[in-house]
Amino acid sequence: MAIFLTKESKVLVQGMTGGEGMKHTRRMLAADTDVVGGVNPRKAGLVVDIGDRRLPVFGSVAAGVGSTGADVCVVLVPPAHVRSAVTEAVDAGIGLAVVVTEGVPVHDTVAFTDHARRRGTRVVGPNCPGLITPGQSDAGIIPADITKPGPIGLVSKSGTLTYELMHELRDTGFSTCVGIGGDPVVGTTHIDCLQAFEDDPDTRLIVLIGEIGGDAEERAAAYIRDHVTKPVVAYIAGFTAPEGRTMGHAGAIVSGSSGTATAKKAALEAAGVRVGSTPTETARLAEGVLGGLQG
Structure with a gap:
């Protein structure tokens, strides 16, 4: 058993194609996390090869959820874009949003956590390492080893x-x-x-x-x-x-x-x-x- 995150969790990474996004996606995959794709509106349609995985990049969270059945997102976007990223994930029906980004304006956090609470999405963070269920899944930047x-x-x-x-x-x-x-x-x-x-x-x-x-x-x-x-x-x-x-x-x-x-x-x-x-x-x-x- 575990809380919030299990081996069945399917993870989208918002900001996957950036430097930090690629690094931590690689680490999550190494921990057996079922990363099913990334989200970047400017790079929709791109396929990223990480190890033996070919991960699609979607133009929106809704598209990623519709294609993969993702129920978790890891947010690795700049602080100014976190509010819109989490709001988009909530509106797409994501059940768990893990916000690693630090420096998020407090008024933005108040807005998106309230929106998430009303829509039934759990937010972990912001400014956090995420969460790990050892041997099952790792969503965020926590070392798995x-x-x-x-x-x-x-x-x-x-x-x-x-x-x-x-x-x-x-x-x-x-x-x-x-x-x-x-x-x-x-x-x-x-x-x-x-x-x-x-x-x-x-x-x-x-x-x-x-x-x-x-x-x-x-x-x-x-x-x-x-x-x-x-x-x-x-x-x-x-x-x-x-x-x-x-x-x-x-x-x-x-x-x-x-x-x-x-x-x-x-x-x-x-x-x-x-x-x-x-x-x-x-x-x-x-x-x-x-x-x-x-x-």
């Missing part, structure tokens, strides 16, 4: 910390790893993933990675307390960050105690979550909890 299938579900704001925890827990493995992105507005939240992992029978433990800024982790803690029965282990990045600064893509300015790493840690621990002080300690906590479940 640093872990294996297993019983842990991972949800993370940070792309690089997603990779680090995947590597730290590579001997145990994951059901699905989701990098939700750290922008102020994202399409899929910690809570969305917590709910999906709670419902997934093959996910036995959840690892949550957060960052300073905003209140997403505090809201996740409240959800865990009230709705999650599976064990959760967490890591919060930013304990040494100066207060009052916007740090990287944390998504908000830290003010007072709201949004600080200490406040987030306290909220999660009050909900019964074990919180590691480093990624390595978090991984060891996860292994210990999982070992107790198996024992």
